[in-house]
Amino acid sequence: MKDIAILLATYNGREYLRQQLDSLFKQTRQDFRLVIHDDGSTDGTAEIIKEYLEEYxxxxxxxxxxSCGGAKENFLWMLDRVEADYYLMCDQDDVWFPEKLERSMETMVEAEDELAKLESIEVLPVCVFTDMMVTDDKLNVISDSFIRYIGRNPANIAYTQIIIDNPAAGCTMCFNRRLRDLVISLTPMIDSDNIPMHDALILEIAAIMGKVxxxxxxxxxxxxxxxxxxGAVTESDGDKANRNLEDIKGGSFFEKKRAFVNESRLFASELLVADxxxxxxxxxxxxFAKIGEKGKIKRMSFYAKNNFSRARHNLWFRLWV
Known part of the structure; x- marks a missing residue:
């Protein structure tokens, strides 16, 4: 039997934690273990965890x-300490659909089997991710697609797309041991401040080395x-146009656009330490990490040739950064 570990990072999550825990123990597939790391809660979260620990x-x-200092550090800390065949991550204030684990694992096994037939070598890194419904604090639905709500595209899974426009949230991911091993081999060598989030790192490595x-x-x-x-942040085309106009008037338009892509270039620079x-x-x-030193025509040609693209707002990206 395969060992499936669900990693849950908690910090002062008393208000919603029970709903998340109940959703895990109501999954249609129950062959998992739950690993929790509490990052120093002071609101009664630890008492709720103790209650469920006594029950299960x-x-x-x-x-x-x-204390790790944040969700990114917390999940990477757990990954380094938990041995399993497959990993999923969940957030303390979300709620999983009953079939979430079952569908994720079915898709994972299918992907691994397909790769095994094609490659005939060791298991390759695989990461599966799902979409989410965006809700308010009472679970009233705001949008039936988190990915599209934030202006991303679930089909943009090339490593040159993920590095600038990650479509996946960590709390939707399921990935195998091979991918986990690559991630934790890299984390001691990189500056985590230059990594957007743990989910971006995991998905990027999967896209480079295996399959998403x-x-x-x-x-x-x-x-x-x-x-x-x-958080899930969105804006209408009109709101974005008004914001860009204000940035242009204030002289910060191009500075903000370049800063956005410079974060991706720093991310790329960190990945380069992997042998x-x-x-x-x-x-x-x-x-890509050094493309800012080149002229505009060379940058545009490089982006187009290597499929550096975004789901939205691709024009300014190609033209200016």
Whole structure:
């Protein structure tokens, strides 16, 4: 039997934590263990965790203490300490659909089997992700697609797209041991401040070294509480036009656009320390990290040739950065 670990990072999540935990233990597939790391909660979260630990003593493992400083650091900390065949991550204030785990694992096994037939070598890194329904704090639905709500496209899964326009949230991901091993081999060598989030790092490595598989269906309720680490933010075309106009008037338009892509270039620079990167992809990432030094025509040609593209607002990206 395969060992499936669901990683849950908690911090002062008392208000919504029970709903998330109940949704996990109502999954149609129950062959998982839950690993929780509490990052120093002071609101009664630890007491709720203790209650569920007493109810499911064989299913739950808890790490206390060792404050990590944020969701990114917390999940990477757990990944380094938890041994399993497959990993999923969940957030304390969301709610999973009952079939979330089952569909994720079915898609994962299918992808691994397809790769095994094609490659006939060791298991390759695979990451599956799903969409989510965006809700308010009472679980009233705001949007039936988190990915599209934030202006992304679930089909944009090339490594040159993910590095600038990651479509996946970590709390929807399911990935295999091979991918986890690559991630934790890299984290001691990189500056985490230059990594957007743990989900971007995991998905980028999967796209470079193996396979990314989207499930274009919502399988999680993503609760907007006002305290999310990375909230679901959207804006109309009119709002965006007005914001850009104000930025142009204020002289910050191009500065903001370049800053956005410079974050992606720093991300690429960190990935270059991995000695297992394929030579061709490493060369593309190396050139991307330094492309700002080139003229506009060379930048545009490089982006087009290597499929550096966004789901939306691609024109300004290609023209100016």
């Amino acid at each position: 003593p064989e299913r739950i493992e808890v790490f206390y203490g060792g 598989v989207p499930i274009d269906a919502p399988l999680v309720y993503y609760r907007q509480t006002g305290h999310n680490t990375m 297992w990167l394929p030579k061709d992809k490493k060369n593309v990432l190396m050139r």
